[in-house]
Amino acid sequence: MARLETPEALESFRQEILSRRDPDSPCVSICAGAGCVASGADEVIAAFEKEIEAKGLSATVSTKGTGCPGFCEQGPVVVIYPEEICYLQVQAKDVPEIVAQTIKNKQVVELLCFKDPATGKRAVKESDIPFYRSQQRTVLCNNIKIDSKRIEDYLALGGYAALAKALGQMTDLEVLEEVKKSNIRGRGGAGFPAGRKWEGSRNAKEPIKYVIVNADEGDPGAFMDRALLEGNPHSILEGLILGGYAVGAHEGYFYVRQEYPLAVKNIHLAIQQAEHYGLLGENILGSGFDFKVIVHQGAGAFVCGESTALMTSLEGKAGEPRPKYVRSNVKGLWERPSVLNNVETWANIPLIIDKGADWFTSVGTDSSKGTKIFSLVGKITNTGLVEVPMGMTLREIIYDIGGGIPNNKKFKAVQTGGPSGGCIPEHLLDLQVGFDELTKAGSMMGSGGMIVMDEDTCMVDVARYFIAFLTDESCGKCVPCREGLRQMHRILTNITKGKGKQGDIELLEELAETAVEASLCALGKSAPNPFLSTLKYFREEYEAHINDKKCPALACKELINFYIDPDRCTGCGTCRKQCPADAINGDKNLIHIIDQDKCTRCGTCFEVCPPKFSSVVKLSGDPVPDPVPEEERTIRKKIKEKG
Amino acid sequence: MGDIQFEIDGQTVTAVPGMTVLEVARKHGIYIPTLCHHEKLEPFGGCRLCIVEVEDRGWTKYVVSCVFPAAGGIIVRTRSEKVDRLRKTILELLMAHAPDAPQLVELAKVYGADPNRYESDPSFCIHCGLCVRYCAEVARKNAIGFVDRGINKEISFVPEIAAQYCNDCKECFPLCPTSYLQAAYVLAQALSFSEQGVQTMNT
Numbered sequence: 001m002a003r004l005e006t007p008e009a010l011e012s013f014r015q016e017i018l019s020r021r022d023p024d025s026p027c028v029s030i031c032a033g034a035g036c037v038a039s040g041a042d043e044v045i046a047a048f049e050k051e052i053e054a055k056g057l058s059a060t061v062s063t064k065g066t067g068c069p070g071f072c073e074q075g076p077v078v079v080i081y082p083e084e085i086c087y088l089q090v091q092a093k094d095v096p097e098i099v100a101q102t103i104k105n106k107q108v109v110e111l112l113c114f115k116d117p118a119t120g121k122r123a124v125k126e127s128d129i130p131f132y133r134s135q136q137r138t139v140l141c142n143n144i145k146i147d148s149k150r151i152e153d154y155l156a157l158g159g160y161a162a163l164a165k166a167l168g169q170m171t172d173l174e175v176l177e178e179v180k181k182s183n184i185r186g187r188g189g190a191g192f193p194a195g196r197k198w199e200g201s202r203n204a205k206e207p208i209k210y211v212i213v214n215a216d217e218g219d220p221g222a223f224m225d226r227a228l229l230e231g232n233p234h235s236i237l238e239g240l241i242l243g244g245y246a247v248g249a250h251e252g253y254f255y256v257r258q259e260y261p262l263a264v265k266n267i268h269l270a271i272q273q274a275e276h277y278g279l280l281g282e283n284i285l286g287s288g289f290d291f292k293v294i295v296h297q298g299a300g301a302f303v304c305g306e307s308t309a310l311m312t313s314l315e316g317k318a319g320e321p322r323p324k325y326v327r328s329n330v331k332g333l334w335e336r337p338s339v340l341n342n343v344e345t346w347a348n349i350p351l352i353i354d355k356g357a358d359w360f361t362s363v364g365t366d367s368s369k370g371t372k373i374f375s376l377v378g379k380i381t382n383t384g385l386v387e388v389p390m391g392m393t394l395r396e397i398i399y400d401i402g403g404g405i406p407n408n409k410k411f412k413a414v415q416t417g418g419p420s421g422g423c424i425p426e427h428l429l430d431l432q433v434g435f436d437e438l439t440k441a442g443s444m445m446g447s448g449g450m451i452v453m454d455e456d457t458c459m460v461d462v463a464r465y466f467i468a469f470l471t472d473e474s475c476g477k478c479v480p481c482r483e484g485l486r487q488m489h490r491i492l493t494n495i496t497k498g499k500g501k502q503g504d505i506e507l508l509e510e511l512a513e514t515a516v517e518a519s520l521c522a523l524g525k526s527a528p529n530p531f532l533s534t535l536k537y538f539r540e541e542y543e544a545h546i547n548d549k550k551c552p553a554l555a556c557k558e559l560i561n562f563y564i565d566p567d568r569c570t571g572c573g574t575c576r577k578q579c580p581a582d583a584i585n586g587d588k589n590l591i592h593i594i595d596q597d598k599c600t601r602c603g604t605c606f607e608v609c610p611p612k613f614s615s616v617v618k619l620s621g622d623p624v625p626d627p628v629p630e631e632e633r634t635i636r637k638k639i640k641e642k643g
Numbered sequence: 644m645g646d647i648q649f650e651i652d653g654q655t656v657t658a659v660p661g662m663t664v665l666e667v668a669r670k671h672g673i674y675i676p677t678l679c680h681h682e683k684l685e686p687f688g689g690c691r692l693c694i695v696e697v698e699d700r701g702w703t704k705y706v707v708s709c710v711f712p713a714a715g716g717i718i719v720r721t722r723s724e725k726v727d728r729l730r731k732t733i734l735e736l737l738m739a740h741a742p743d744a745p746q747l748v749e750l751a752k753v754y755g756a757d758p759n760r761y762e763s764d765p766s767f768c769i770h771c772g773l774c775v776r777y778c779a780e781v782a783r784k785n786a787i788g789f790v791d792r793g794i795n796k797e798i799s800f801v802p803e804i805a806a807q808y809c810n811d812c813k814e815c816f817p818l819c820p821t822s823y824l825q826a827a828y829v830l831a832q833a834l835s836f837s838e839q840g841v842q843t844m845n846t
Contacts, residue, residue, distance in 0.1 A: 323707065323710040473793065474792070475792055476789075476791075478688065479690055479692075480691055480732075480733060482794060483740075484736060511732065513728075518691040520689070520707075
């Protein structure tokens with residue numbers, strides 16, 4: 001197939017692809033995203049290919065490895081079209097049965113379907129699974145339908161129709177107006193209105209302008225951008241071309257961290273394919289609009305996600321932020337107007353142009369429109385990616401979609417917005433998720449990481465962890481960030497070790513103020529958030545650590561002791577055998593005792609003590625009771641006496 | 644023509660477009676402390692000590708004057724309770740590394756900074772980057788650079804270049820506010836310069 005010279009040619013090519021596909025013939029989609037591959041998706045794909053070949057079904061049944069549909073907890077995920085039967089945790093050994101039952105006989109293999117833990121009912125289709133039921137997947141939904149290495153898959157689903165519409169029927173200004181009207185706010189950080197950012201670049205005097213994809217996702221536990229880059233690279237590319245058209249840029253960049261090798265590969269491939277069909281390059285679809293795209297691999301420094309640091313890095317220098325008070329959309333890459341948006345923002349653009357701004361604004365809250373992808377991780381039953389309309393409450397996301405907290409533990413907080421976000425406590429669970437709502441609660445949207453924490457999490461330790469991450473990732477250019485975070489980390493570490501002093505909280509507050517007000521870039525300015533938000537909602541935990549040398553969550557190693565409850569110990573010996581420090585004394589029928597001097601507080605005894613006994617307990621702030629006297633240690637004797 | 648008028652500490656000042664608040668203040672004899680600023684060098688914005696309070700259309704914000712562009716109608720305050728507090732913390736953080744650096748000691752008196760407020764870690768370099776930037780921008784030799792990131796970041800001479808040029812230049816030496824640079828140079832010389840370099844040092 002040669003270059004597509006007109007929007008009409010694209011449309012007829014799309015029809016041709018569709019005509020080659022029989023919508024009724026079976027297609028097996030297997031998630032080939034990072035999570036599912038880790039749980040064996042590659043073997044499942046190979047098994048399907050082999051089995052279909054062996055059963056002589058190759059001519060009628062197609063197989064594809066696709067992007068991530070989000071339900072990582074239950075991977076590998078397999079969806080069989082056209083019935084959309086969804087199988088979870090599929091292993092290679094299940095494949096012959098699926099082919100025999102589902103593909104040949106149109107029977108559902110019940111055992112592989114999602115089982116609702118509450119009702120015990122099986123859900124056959126993806127849309128019947130509670131995890132998916134409450135979501136509204138407009139950006140993520142195509143991931144499972146697309147083999148990201150095949151542009152035909154994207155075209156079959158209406159890909160590049162927005163580009164054809166923009167170039168064929170809309171002026172560049174109209175595209176900009178549509179994006180402005182949609183009120184889409186940047187999905188990567190503070191939520192600046194994308195349309196206004198674009199307009200600033202468009203109106204800037206300098207004629208050479210750039211559009212850039214920020215694919216430097218570096219938040220611990222977040223992988224929404226990764227899933228889109230790997231699963232549906234053309235959607236981001238199409239968004240970028242549309243942005244270039246609206247802004248008047250003829251050059252675009254993908255800044256991708258090299259820790260995402262599959263993403264880098266898929267984008268390169270997508271660019272090649274788009275160029276091949278004339279959807280990228282010179283005179284796109286015969287419109288006279290020229291646009292080229294360059295991929296830049298970042299070295300994976302978290303700070304390079306900051307706009308000016310990213311641009312400095314793109315210019316080939318060390319990725320440090322620049323001290324400038326002129327916005328990058330006016331003076332950015334090589335001092336030229338540069339629009340930098342995050343992956344998810346760009347992926348939304350084709351949808352806005354294709355379906356219109358009114359469609360986009362029909363979803364969301366007053367100030368936050370559209371949907372948002374979150375990466376739901378931590379102490380939550382259903383780990384994975386979820387896409388929900390803005391305005392959904394945290395409770396709905398965590399309980400209805402996420403399935404709540406496992407092991408009957410109590411919810412404590414949810415950390416949103418990445419390392420420099422904040423922790424939101426239980427009494428704010430009914431908070432509607434939106435840019436301004438989260439900021440008001442002392443956190444932020446960030447790129448959409450959501451880490452759920454249960455009662456066993458120490459909030460001082462959480463603050464320490466995130467500040468440690470940011471201390472490591474600080475570029476070190478400005479004093480409040482480099483030095484301030486280092487001191488904050490020291491003080492927080494001391495507190496979690498029981499070495500906290502009176503005045504530490506005030507000292508931390510001073511350092512936080514200096515970092516917020518005086519840091520050069522957003523990393524430093526937002527870095528104290530983990531401390532500030534945990535102090536705001538969990539101040540009593542800080543005070544307990546400092547004043548009583550007690551960790552209320554029983555998590556800080558230096559502040560806890562393990563103790564064996566003599567009334568519950570059965571002398572089974574499990575803990576004694578596994579104690580790596582030889583700190584447990586005991587024998588058959590003898591109550592076990594932990595030698596506190598030898599104990600390294602590794603927690604092995606606590607973990608391995610059979611739940612029916614639960615005789616190992618954690619203590620913090622309370623003295624460890626004296627060991628049972630030798631004459632009372634024999635378990636049989638005790639039972640006799642009691643009887 | 645094209646002059647900008649605004650206010651610094653109650654005094655009306657004038658500037659031409661493109662000037663920073665710090666430049667305007669200095670032109671009018673108004674003192675703002677700096678550590679990483681040098682007239683011959685591009686603004687760096689690293690030490691953040693030149694932070695000032697700016698009131699712009701009713702909004703108060705804190706900006707570093709070495710890079711903040713002069714704008715008509717703004718009100719700049721070079722000292723306020725909060726500005727002083729921020730400068731004090733910045734000085735205290737730096738003094739954890741270089742408690743006796745003369746510039747820091749002087750400034751500490753002004754802002755009431757306590758050199759022992761934070762756990763000390765005498766590494767002496769305060770990362771102002773004056774040496775690195777001077778060598779790159781003025782001497783154009785790039786004999787010294789920053790290596791690593793964050794709290795591990797440090798200055799380092801490039802032995803091959805330094806052995807060739809530094810002995811006859813040393814223009815960066817007086818720029819260093821803590822004298823750490825000289826120590827780093829001597830160390831680099833001893834460890835990695837040619838035999839001749841070592842001899843020079845010994846004699």
